[in-house]
């Protein structure tokens with residue numbers, strides 16, 4: 001099973017190698033503005049899933065929100081440690 005840190009390492013590698021067909025590379029290329037829109041969209045989907053859908057669907061939306069947050073962290077040059085220090 002993937003962890004937060006494991007996914008972050010995987011996405012950082014995608015950003016470094018920039019493989020053909022990577023959605024992460026495409027999203028990074030959309031910049032902070034584009035990534036920010038995905039975060040807002042996904043946050044709304046988390047809310048709606050928690051209100052009206054199953055727990056499994058809510059969990060899936062949460063995983064997608066985490067993914068887009070990680071893409072933003074990479075775009076901003078932030079590491080998990082930068083975030084964890086505020087938890």
Ligand SMILES: N=c1c2ncn([C@@H]3O[C@H](COP(=O)(O)OP(=O)(O)OP(=O)(O)O)[C@@H](O)[C@H]3O)c2ncn1[C@@H]1O[C@H](COP(=O)(O)O)[C@@H](O)[C@H]1O
Pocket residue numbers: 010011014021022023024025045063064067068
């Ligand atoms: N965990 C994720 C992940 N979560 C969400 N997403 C993206 O976020 C989108 C959210 O899905 P939605 O159904 O809400 O959006 P959609 O409207 O259907 O799709 P869009 O048109 O908005 O892209 C998905 O289509 C993916 O593009 C993810 N994309 C990639 N990953 C993982 O990231 C890693 C690297 O992926 P690549 O960079 O694509 O190789 C792999 O391990 C992937 O499993």
